[in-house]
Amino acid sequence: MADFQIPEWLLQSRGPLPPITSSKKARRSFAQKSIDGFSGFLMDDFYAERIAAKKGLMQGLHPGIKVVTSLILIFVASCMHNWVSLLLINVYVLLLAYLSAVPLRIFLKRVWVFVPLFTVIIVLPTLFNVVRPGEPLVVLLQYGSHHQLAITRQGAQSMVLFVLRVAACVSIAVLLTLTTRWAYLLRGFSMIRVPTIFIKILEMTYRYIYVLLHSAGDMFEARLSRTVGRMSTGEQQKFVGNTMGSLWTIALGLSDEVHAAMLSRGYTGTPRTLTNSRLRGLDWVWTVFIVLISIILIGGDRLVW
């Protein structure tokens, strides 16, 4: 084989590293931030898988039963009119999380970072009398003899109810996803008659998100490895655009290959899966228990509290 004609400049050594004369920190590049983001996502998922693999109350239940009973509870929570009932549901879910060996810090973080962020912002305007008239609770601003800006009793009540209701629903959903492996959770959906094709698509999406996430991570690492100078914002945007394009191409190529692999193993367009595991006594006891709890909560909410 003929030798390569190596250009003269490629034969030159760069010599030792020059002494560092400036303490200027490299800006934490978007590449580094993105890599951290990807690994953060993988870590979150890893923790969730680890919790789902623990031995606990919720982990021992059939995924289908968990999906059904969680939906019942979410329905009950959205029917509640009284803050006491909603508080009870919140406390009850917290207790379930504890009995399911879910670290309460992670659980509360997942619930209470989301709830105030979105819910409070959504209902904030209804607190004030200018949006929703009512009996003033705290007067914030008096202007003129008849005009004032105040927080109303009705506004505060409905805000508390709304936040507690959303927190209860989010808690139930978070508990379900933390204590059930994603693959089992999807199978659980089949119990509520979600068409198999949707479940299959979700399963494959979840599987290939990882492939693409790893590809994206590799791309950003390769980019970081060749970061030898500053880049303008425009050039950085171009890189992100190129990465998106490349990932799209990879995804497209993958989808063709995956489909071919499915066809070669006898896929005919109708997804078939192994039958779900059988329900055990505990699953039935749990279902009856949740139905009873729901009746008590609805009864208490309407008649007692």
Place this chain on the structure above:
Amino acid sequence: MFGEEVVFKLKDVGFSYPSGEKALEGINLSVRRGEKVALLGANGSGKSTLLKLLNGLLFTREGTIEALGQVLSEKIMANEEFSFAFRRRVGFVFQKADAQLFNSNVREEIAFGPVQLGWPAAEVNRVVDDVISMLNLDRLRDRPPFRLSGGEKRLVALASVLSLNPDVLLLDEPTSGLDPRTQRRLIRLIQQLNEAGKTIIVATHNLEILQEIADRAIVFSEDHHLVAEGPCEQVLSNIDLLVQVNLVDEEFHLHHPHPHGGHAPRPVTVPPFNGKKAGFFTKP
């Protein structure tokens, strides 16, 4: 044979991923300027992780890694001046060429490094043309990466690193999935770059080409320890070691005569490693 200058010096280096998964444990190793070193090990033994550590893409809290006379740390790599100077000297060709090709065509890909260095356009063009002509990539010049074959992608990925003229080349499984002719070309290029004084560190589990791409082999076990190092010929002749680290199976025979006469397969007995280096060619 080699310069005395130590390019990389690792002392008791260990690394675990955030998930707790161990990738490397107790690694002591040094690489001198101008050496051609192969990191050998089965899948998952930690070779790629080690390359990323050497390139300052990952950092460890266990042990120290000295590169070009400077201890690598997150802090030092955050220094703009050092980081840029370091990356100009240490080039990394990734295992997945697709990950490395993020520009819209081959030309831009090769120009990426020099453009960042702020070189004048004429200089960038000269470097790009030189690399393209050296690797005979003329017909691919304006092609987007997704329209390249596996071998072409690998060559373009290497070209994109060579345009920065690094002193040290880290190559992760450079020959995997290549056809024989492309593989042969790549091996010859690695040899020539090494002859020109570049330090080459290759992660591989391809024993067929080991003696061509490296003078020294460093062997990793599946439990992430460095278990042996020495001249490639000696490593290849220690079939027990290769079986132990899962680089060959019991049925394996090399395509050259076995030092003990005849050809394998032959039964082997394998002593436990206990994370220690294997005996006779261990460095004093």
